[in-house]
Amino acid sequence: xxxxxxxxKEIAKRLNVSISTVSRALHDHRSIxxxxxxxxxxxxxxxxxxxxxxAIFFQQRKTFTVGVILPRLSEAFFSSAISGIEDCxxxxxxxxxxxxxxxxxxxxxxxxxTMKNHRVDGxxxxxxxxxxxxxxxxxxxxxxxxxxxxxxxxxxxxxxxxACNMQSGTIQAINFLIDKGHRVIGMINGPExxxxxxxxxxxxxxxxxxxxxxxxxxxxxxxxLSTEMVYEAxxxxxxxxxxxxxxxxxxxxxxxxxxQYARKEKRKINKDICFVSYANLPITNYTAFPPLASxxxxxYQQGQKAMETLLELIDSKKDDSEVATYFKIILDSQLIIHxxx
Amino acid sequence: xxxxxxxxKEIAKRLNVSISTVSRALHDHRSIxxxxxxxxxxxxxxxxxxxxxxAIFFQQRKTFTVGVILPRLSEAFFSSAISGIEDCxxxxxxxxxxxxxxxxxxxxxxxxxTMKNHRVDGxxxxxxxxxxxxxxxxxxxxxxxxxxxxxxxxxxxxxxxxACNMQSGTIQAINFLIDKGHRVIGMINGPExxxxxxxxxxxxxxxxxxxxxxxxxxxxxxxxLSTEMVYEAxxxxxxxxxxxxxxxxxxxxxxxxxxQYARKEKRKINKDICFVSYANLPITNYTAFPPLASxxxxxYQQGQKAMETLLELIDSKKDDSEVATYFKIILDSQLIIHxxx
DNA sequence: TCTTACGGCACAAACGTTTGCGCTTCTTTT
DNA sequence: AAAAGAAGCGCAAACGTTTGTGCCGTAAGA
Numbered sequence: 233x234x235x236x237x238x239x240x241k242e243i244a245k246r247l248n249v250s251i252s253t254v255s256r257a258l259h260d261h262r263s264i265x266x267x268x269x270x271x272x273x274x275x276x277x278x279x280x281x282x283x284x285x286x287a288i289f290f291q292q293r294k295t296f297t298v299g300v301i302l303p304r305l306s307e308a309f310f311s312s313a314i315s316g317i318e319d320c321x322x323x324x325x326x327x328x329x330x331x332x333x334x335x336x337x338x339x340x341x342x343x344x345x346t347m348k349n350h351r352v353d354g355x356x357x358x359x360x361x362x363x364x365x366x367x368x369x370x371x372x373x374x375x376x377x378x379x380x381x382x383x384x385x386x387x388x389x390x391x392x393x394x395a396c397n398m399q400s401g402t403i404q405a406i407n408f409l410i411d412k413g414h415r416v417i418g419m420i421n422g423p424e425x426x427x428x429x430x431x432x433x434x435x436x437x438x439x440x441x442x443x444x445x446x447x448x449x450x451x452x453x454x455x456x457l458s459t460e461m462v463y464e465a466x467x468x469x470x471x472x473x474x475x476x477x478x479x480x481x482x483x484x485x486x487x488x489x490x491x492q493y494a495r496k497e498k499r500k501i502n503k504d505i506c507f508v509s510y511a512n513l514p515i516t517n518y519t520a521f522p523p524l525a526s527x528x529x530x531x532y533q534q535g536q537k538a539m540e541t542l543l544e545l546i547d548s549k550k551d552d553s554e555v556a557t558y559f560k561i562i563l564d565s566q567l568i569i570h571x572x573x
Numbered sequence: 574x575x576x577x578x579x580x581x582k583e584i585a586k587r588l589n590v591s592i593s594t595v596s597r598a599l600h601d602h603r604s605i606x607x608x609x610x611x612x613x614x615x616x617x618x619x620x621x622x623x624x625x626x627x628a629i630f631f632q633q634r635k636t637f638t639v640g641v642i643l644p645r646l647s648e649a650f651f652s653s654a655i656s657g658i659e660d661c662x663x664x665x666x667x668x669x670x671x672x673x674x675x676x677x678x679x680x681x682x683x684x685x686x687t688m689k690n691h692r693v694d695g696x697x698x699x700x701x702x703x704x705x706x707x708x709x710x711x712x713x714x715x716x717x718x719x720x721x722x723x724x725x726x727x728x729x730x731x732x733x734x735x736a737c738n739m740q741s742g743t744i745q746a747i748n749f750l751i752d753k754g755h756r757v758i759g760m761i762n763g764p765e766x767x768x769x770x771x772x773x774x775x776x777x778x779x780x781x782x783x784x785x786x787x788x789x790x791x792x793x794x795x796x797x798l799s800t801e802m803v804y805e806a807x808x809x810x811x812x813x814x815x816x817x818x819x820x821x822x823x824x825x826x827x828x829x830x831x832x833q834y835a836r837k838e839k840r841k842i843n844k845d846i847c848f849v850s851y852a853n854l855p856i857t858n859y860t861a862f863p864p865l866a867s868x869x870x871x872x873y874q875q876g877q878k879a880m881e882t883l884l885e886l887i888d889s890k891k892d893d894s895e896v897a898t899y900f901k902i903i904l905d906s907q908l909i910i911h912x913x914x
Numbered sequence: 915t916c917t918t919a920c921g922g923c924a925c926a927a928a929c930g931t932t933t934g935c936g937c938t939t940c941t942t943t944t
Numbered sequence: 945a946a947a948a949g950a951a952g953c954g955c956a957a958a959c960g961t962t963t964g965t966g967c968c969g970t971a972a973g974a
Binding site: 249250251252253256262263264265268287290291292293 | 922926928931
């Protein structure tokens with residue numbers, strides 16, 4: 233049995249050459265004669281030689297591995313994003329170490345710890361919406377492990393991130409509704425501390441103002457995105473004094489929950505009340521009352537872009553040029569209007 | 574700046590002790606005196622010492638990393654499964670390296686290669702439905718990397734796997750339909766080469782036979798699960814001589830496609846034609862015409878179980894007891910009847 | 915013919931850890 | 945009081961690779 237994997241040493245011994253010669257021969261180094269080169273390469277093939285990556289990682293202080301930390305893969309946004317990340321990583325011979333925080337701060341911290349111990353070359357993270365302290369990320373600075381945040385960005389200064397500008401899409405969404413004749417428009421937003429929520433709110437207010445519509449704070453409700461709280465928010469909106477005829481929901485899941493609640497209250501969807509949301513998930517194709525339009529956030533592209541900038545950071549680390557500039561990459565969101573069937 | 578991470582050597586030098594003493598002290602080894610032990614541990618804390626895992630991996634020939642290869646995370650089944658895997662892995666201080674094959678054989682092979690090079694301690698894989706040769710998995714035997722397959726199992730002998738018995742759930746599904754008065758029941762199945770499809774078929778035939786219903790081969794259609802082919806299959810079923818009043822679909826996605834096609838043909842869902850499927854995805858809660866019932870496959874539990882058995886294999890490798898017995902773990906699927914709303 | 919150059923290879927250090935073994939210096943036992 | 949044991953620590957090898965440096969011999973230039 234070839235239980236024992238072949239090593240450089242083994243090859244060297246059999247060929248009566250030095251280990252360094254074998255190493256260089258396999259790397260096609262110019263200082264090795266063509267004769268020995270082929271002899272080495274041939275024997276390596278015969279013995280099924282595979283370089284021991286763990287040894288190389290160790291020796292080079294580099295693992296060609298990046299860690300990805302995100303709330304949950306069951307959300308289509310993230311599974312899309314990680315595909316972008318993975319494709320880009322593979323293209324550059326990196327692999328991805330995965331960790332789901334499940335929106336739990338403790339888990340997030342533990343994952344960061346594990347990744348640090350595994351000596352990942354860099355980290356890609358979309359923070360948990362319940363994370364309030366950022367020490368665990370700050371700590372990584374000391375270890376010189378670059379981080380690129382995406383989608384859910386912490387409110388820290390001096391960080392690299394890739395995000396989708398929610399404001400532009402929100403404005404498009406509101407304009408779309410106003411074009412359709414709506415005047416009283418509600419919004420079911422997410423946790424206020426998230427940047428993306430702030431942007432949604434800003435877009436909402438800006439678009440209303442530009443159209444000379446009054447901003448009613450009662451029509452803008454923050455939630456934790458749980459079904460219960462979304463139901464409650466929908467209830468409040470539907471029963472508020474100034475009856476909204478349209479609601480912009482934080483994302484498709486929220487929209488679907490809101491639709492469901494509205495139907496329980498016997499409202500006619502797309503008649504009494506219309507919905508617009510964010511994400512543009514494939515499942516909305518199958519639902520009874522999909523949102524009229526969705527703001528697309530391009531998760532795949534975000535993941536890809538985040539990975540690209542992380543690779544840049546990793547490479548720039550070599551020539552220890554202090555990174556004085558921080559990447560802030562913003563993709564524009566875009567309203568996708570669904571066909572009426 | 575503490576750019577340079579502390580090492581055992583560094584600590585040893587400062588304390589004028591040997592490296593081995595430091596190592597043992599930090600491991601609470603009994604042969605080290607309490608005095609030096611505390612001195613070492615204290616300094617380690619001060620210097621923010623973190624063991625260099627890459628060195629340890631290298632030295633111990635073990636990476637505490639398992640590779641997970643699956644078709645795509647965007648399918649709810651797999652994102653659920655990987656959660657089970659991850660939770661179990663974390664519990665045992667393992668991390669997971671991720672790779673999506675996107676049902677592409679070449680990608681699958683490349684991922685296997687990468688994982689091998691990264692010296693993962695073991696592999697968890699759900700094979701691509703387009704994979705026809707299994708050499709890349711066979712090859713891993715030589716390297717002594719254990720594999721546990723789950724969900725999509727290759728037709729190889731002498732492998733470990735965890736799967737869900739689709740036959741039992743299928744029989745339950747057919748019985749459910751027969752109870753409801755259906756007599757002519759169609760099935761839209763997946764690729765024949767998948768074991769799970771064979772089981773569905775066996776369950777279908779068995780259940781029909783037990784109920785003394787004739788088996789009509791025209792009512793059982795295999796597809797590649799693409800929307801187009803599902804449409805075509807649905808068309809054939811709806812227009813076959815013996816009009817089926819119910820259809821069992823390979824999974825919820827297939828069911829939703831089939832429903833969509835049936836509606837295009839102006840069939841009344843749950844009246845002219847009923848659907849039952851597999852998976853029990855959350856999205857079916859939001860759809861207009863969810864299947865009447867779904868066969869639950871317990872992806873989280875499958876992932877968990879697969880990870881557990883992989884860990885067992887990894888541990889058993891130490892005491893080089895030849896594994897003569899192969900794990901074949903079968904969970905029972907179970908029909909979940911959806912509430913009528 | 916003498917110097918210079920270079921092609922082709924070997925030596926050895928280094929990366930950070932773990933661990934078997936051996937060496938002291940005490941303490942205990944007989 | 946001598947022998948035996950134990951407690952506490954150091955030495956050094958090993959894991960597999962990369963890479964800077966040095967050496968030898970042959971070929972090219974003057």
